[in-house]
Amino acid sequence: MKSVAEIRFTPDPLLPEPLYHQIKEYIKQKIMQGEWTPGMRLPSQRALATAFKVNRSTIIAALDGLHSEGLIETNYGGGTKVSRAGWNTMSTPLLNWEDYVESGNHYPNLPEVQIINQSEYRCDIIRLGTGELAPDLLPQSYFQKIYEKLAQHAPSLGYLEPLGSYKLRQAISSYLADQQIQASPESIIIVSGSLQAMQLIAMGLLPRKSSVLVEKPSYLYSIHAFQSAGVRMIGMPMDKEGLLTAELGRYIRENRPSLLYTIPTFQNPSGVVMSDKRRTELIQTAEATGLAILEDHAYADLWLDEKPPLSLKARDPGSYVLHMGTLSKSVSPGLRIGWVAGPETVIQRLADIKMQTDYGASSLAQEAATLWFTEGYHDIHLAEVREALIRKRNLVLDILARNLAGAAEWNVPQGGFYIWLKLLNGTRPETLFRRALAEGILLNPGSIYDRFDQNHIRISFAYASVTELEKAIIVLSQLISS
Amino acid sequence: MKSVAEIRFTPDPLLPEPLYHQIKEYIKQKIMQGEWTPGMRLPSQRALATAFKVNRSTIIAALDGLHSEGLIETNYGGGTKVSRAGWNTMSTPLLNWEDYVESGNHYPNLPEVQIINQSEYRCDIIRLGTGELAPDLLPQSYFQKIYEKLAQHAPSLGYLEPLGSYKLRQAISSYLADQQIQASPESIIIVSGSLQAMQLIAMGLLPRKSSVLVEKPSYLYSIHAFQSAGVRMIGMPMDKEGLLTAELGRYIRENRPSLLYTIPTFQNPSGVVMSDKRRTELIQTAEATGLAILEDHAYADLWLDEKPPLSLKARDPGSYVLHMGTLSKSVSPGLRIGWVAGPETVIQRLADIKMQTDYGASSLAQEAATLWFTEGYHDIHLAEVREALIRKRNLVLDILARNLAGAAEWNVPQGGFYIWLKLLNGTRPETLFRRALAEGILLNPGSIYDRFDQNHIRISFAYASVTELEKAIIVLSQLISS
Numbered sequence A, B: 001m002k003s004v005a006e007i008r009f010t011p012d013p014l015l016p017e018p019l020y021h022q023i024k025e026y027i028k029q030k031i032m033q034g035e036w037t038p039g040m041r042l043p044s045q046r047a048l049a050t051a052f053k054v055n056r057s058t059i060i061a062a063l064d065g066l067h068s069e070g071l072i073e074t075n076y077g078g079g080t081k082v083s084r085a086g087w088n089t090m091s092t093p094l095l096n097w098e099d100y101v102e103s104g105n106h107y108p109n110l111p112e113v114q115i116i117n118q119s120e121y122r123c124d125i126i127r128l129g130t131g132e133l134a135p136d137l138l139p140q141s142y143f144q145k146i147y148e149k150l151a152q153h154a155p156s157l158g159y160l161e162p163l164g165s166y167k168l169r170q171a172i173s174s175y176l177a178d179q180q181i182q183a184s185p186e187s188i189i190i191v192s193g194s195l196q197a198m199q200l201i202a203m204g205l206l207p208r209k210s211s212v213l214v215e216k217p218s219y220l221y222s223i224h225a226f227q228s229a230g231v232r233m234i235g236m237p238m239d240k241e242g243l244l245t246a247e248l249g250r251y252i253r254e255n256r257p258s259l260l261y262t263i264p265t266f267q268n269p270s271g272v273v274m275s276d277k278r279r280t281e282l283i284q285t286a287e288a289t290g291l292a293i294l295e296d297h298a299y300a301d302l303w304l305d306e307k308p309p310l311s312l313k314a315r316d317p318g319s320y321v322l323h324m325g326t327l328s329k330s331v332s333p334g335l336r337i338g339w340v341a342g343p344e345t346v347i348q349r350l351a352d353i354k355m356q357t358d359y360g361a362s363s364l365a366q367e368a369a370t371l372w373f374t375e376g377y378h379d380i381h382l383a384e385v386r387e388a389l390i391r392k393r394n395l396v397l398d399i400l401a402r403n404l405a406g407a408a409e410w411n412v413p414q415g416g417f418y419i420w421l422k423l424l425n426g427t428r429p430e431t432l433f434r435r436a437l438a439e440g441i442l443l444n445p446g447s448i449y450d451r452f453d454q455n456h457i458r459i460s461f462a463y464a465s466v467t468e469l470e471k472a473i474i475v476l477s478q479l480i481s482s
């Protein structure tokens, strides 16, 4: 993994020193302070020019200066690195942090995901990849009221209980009861988002070399929670009704999986809703074979046309289902509040590991989330978000229909905010990803969700504004058609 | 690991059903709902009696009822478990969650630590173990002002940048500059407490089977971040001036460690401050041998008598030191805000893993922390806390001197809030731990911080009130003397 340095500095043309010199001095200081260490690869000249907001020639002049002072060196591959000899005038340092970065257990993010993570914060970019609501759809004003409440009753600032705030667990218990899920507060753990829940489950419940069944494509392929814990993921086929339950028996016999991970409702990335029939079959198979199910309900609140079928957890005859939810997709990703409901043995084990991982979710976030539910904002807000999402979805579907009929195929999402677009004319998703990025449009190539995918992209209509969507989908259509 | 179920229910004596029956029905429902799963071990009769606030005989009657309905069973060891046969009238379930709990990669917390984590939330307990400020020392009123500010300017609720909020990193950069640590915002990552930082470092920088040097005793022995990543910890001797730097060369030659983890200032649990001389020697050794250092600065702000020597990071000639800080000990543990400053390659790698772990710290907590620094509350608050801690420290030292001279030996903490008490009269720390718990006093046996320790306990004077301290230290002294 080669990480890219963050650069916020831009040289000032009003200063007497030339721009290249200011840049040279900036980098020199970084090296002298030990923040850029020997062996660290510098960003490309083009990336540096973008970051410092100067011409490439200015960058070249700055690098020349650093080179002649022995601070950087060029290797055979053409990359530029902080020099191992020159950083300290005394001696060559014996410590090489680059080795450390290469050697940890945990997998680095996929390269595309890293580029995406970093590009998302560029202000000139239109984000069609981002799986989050646009800033203007986030409930800022309700949260203002929540902060006022917090100011009045000053919540605890101390460490919290292992399972998380009891009041919040009560609130989530009754939120789940509204969805016909019976889960008492003791059987719920609060996590810092459901991504963390997956990490805890991978570390706490699954032995190395065990395997997990996953829909293919799936969000789970975009993260490394399971692989990093040495757990194998086995992709299962799905169609427009969701996971092919008819295949389950065979997959279970052949792979003896520890768990099935599924996103039955508004699947990421395919948008598919598992049908009522398949849900029933899945639960029956679980009962017949002892299959443990991890249900990811991240998008379930975001139905657009009609309520989705009951969750797997609501149908659970015993305790086959661990059920995961989050406020990230429907309310606020930055809050970092999610939960898992399941057997108490499991919940206690996850709590124990959570205590070892970060001592629990932020009390401030938990208090805010409690008020979010108890003050009744959740439902009001969802009604508003639904309306906005329907408008955006329809806009995107319209443009696609007008421009890409024949060249691509896509789903009509009934909820969530993803369009899983299949390229029919041979355009390669990776090529499209790069071309779109050059045009200032960020989208997610299908390979993030299925390593062998060659013909899908995922478009989210949640983040970009209506104007941006209009512009970007047209540009994208042109890139695909050309 | 056997987790202990959380029980909040207490039977109501005003209801017509007898108490034992209410308890029986409560447990039955737990089992029927699948929250207490087959194979789950029930808490002991005594623990159940405490939890339900009834006599042991009531518990026995309830268990008898459950037994005769086939819902629970007693095994040879005398433990009571949820029955594998009776939970579902149809058939024996094939899924056994107990197996999962046994089989994850991650180590469970030490049994003592689990008991401590759970007992801390009992309201009748005096907490001498707890490493956190008392509720009345937490800056509730300043945070009230912060919430008011938040209500006015409504911070972002979106996902945050991989390194964390830039404003917060700027604030921490200048906070560090006040301590003569040069670290620009790009070389700082925000984490959900420094415990998480250790987890990220263990997962992201250290290969399996590598080893880490640690002071012995150390906080690091109480957590499993490193062991769970397959990293070996090698304890190094220390004395009243801190780590024995004279031994370092040998330990490095013999163990080729990836890292040295040290808490040079107000060490947990010993309270020791590494002397100026030793700090210089440590840095010199790092330079000479290429040793990477992880400096944990958790308690440094809490100096009581005089400012401690400059941190290792402030003396770092190149980039040997990763420097970790947190708001947990001096401001608010519940906020979950910490940071790491170091070479950008390392910081970027940690950020990449953090994004995979929980997508970053809560934006709400980050905004609050930013205001905490920028509004200048940090210094005012610290002055207040110091005064209160000095009072409490002196009180405890007084009582100890009056009651335990000869029977024990202890340090006079110059900062932080731990007294590391050595039992000289043969009292076993584990026995003392249990006896004290029976008297409603929670303390930490030394074995948490050094598996082979046989004669220390750690007393924190931060959490208990003055009245509680007075009472508890006297009881403790009696337990030790008797």
Ligand SMILES: Cc1ncc(COP(=O)(O)O)c(C=O)c1O
Binding pocket: A131, A192, A193, A194, A195, A196, A219, A263, A268, A296, A298, A325, A326, A327, A328, A329, A333, A337, A338, B358, B359
């Ligand atoms: C299906 C699914 N589950 C979980 C998550 C993680 O969400 P969070 O950790 O913010 O709760 C995502 C985010 O993209 C997702 O798409």
Ligand SMILES: Cc1ncc(COP(=O)(O)O)c(C=O)c1O
Binding pocket: A358, A359, B131, B192, B193, B194, B195, B196, B219, B263, B268, B296, B298, B325, B326, B327, B328, B329, B333, B337, B338
């Ligand atoms: C030395 C030391 N470092 C780090 C921590 C973890 O603190 P947090 O994760 O709350 O920042 C503790 C807490 O006890 C500690 O004693």
